[in-house]
Amino acid sequence: MKRIMKIFIIGVCIGIVALLIQKSFHIDEDVFMRGYYIAAIVIVIGAVLFNILYNRYYFKKVRVLSEQLLEVKPQAYIEGMQALLKTAKGRYLQNTLRLNLTAGYMEQKRFKEAVEILEGLSEKQRKGAVVNVVYCINLFICYFETNQYEKATALYQANVQLFQKFRGGKSYGANIAILDTLMAIMKKDYQEAEDLLEKAKQIYDAPPFQKAFQEISGKLEAIKGEST
Secondary structure (H helix, E strand, O other): OHHHHHHHHHHHHHHHHHHHHHHHHOOOHHHHHHHHHHHHHHHHHHHHHHHHHHHHHHHHHHHHHHHHHHOOOHHHHHHHHHHHHHHOOOHHHHHHHHHHHHHHHHHOOOHHHHHHHHHOOOHHHOOOHHHHHHHHHHHHHHHHHOOOHHHHHHHHHHOHHHHHHHOOOOOOHHHHHHHHHHHHHHOOOHHHHHHHHHHHHHHOOOHHHHHHHHHHHHHHHHHHHHHO
16 A cells, blocks of 8 residues: 555656756647646556566575475575565565565474564564465464463364365465364364374375474374363
8 A cells, every 4th residue: 555655646746846857948838738648547557567576586585495405404495585575675575575484483393483573563564365374374473382371262262264275275285184183282182183184195295294284293192182
């Protein structure tokens, strides 16, 4: 919204300057207005196109850095993301980069640092269902890992409809399955947790997810052992 307002304000300023030029040089009004409208359209389209290409440039950088996580090089990923944050312009882009940065901290088990970043991103700073579901997934896991179970439960319950949109999907289905399993663990419904985990293992066979499922399985066994 602020970016749109900036474009609008720039357009108004250009209009004022153009009017002064037209009056100063006594340019025919019809001829001048025709040229002005064309120039205004070109400027607005150019500004929007620049914004799209600018964001796309950074998102390509993020995709390249994501390979570092797949190769289990979280520190390289974190350093790369921090470097992008130093040069990125625009609040939306910066917040998206911060959200991606938390994935690196989570991979290094630095959950408290990730929570600080995530809690600093207000709802107004998050646009779109995809951004919000990633935000909720990351924050829920961080709450769970830092034993903030009440916050994790409240977050899950407040976003049931959002999770339902992505449950079973290719992009975030595995992540939602992890959240469902962790919720069952927090409710001490260990049998349900085991069933959900086993089902998820069969559906989502990508190595990163299998690794996550294995870690959760170990935690579940440890918790069950403590309760007996």
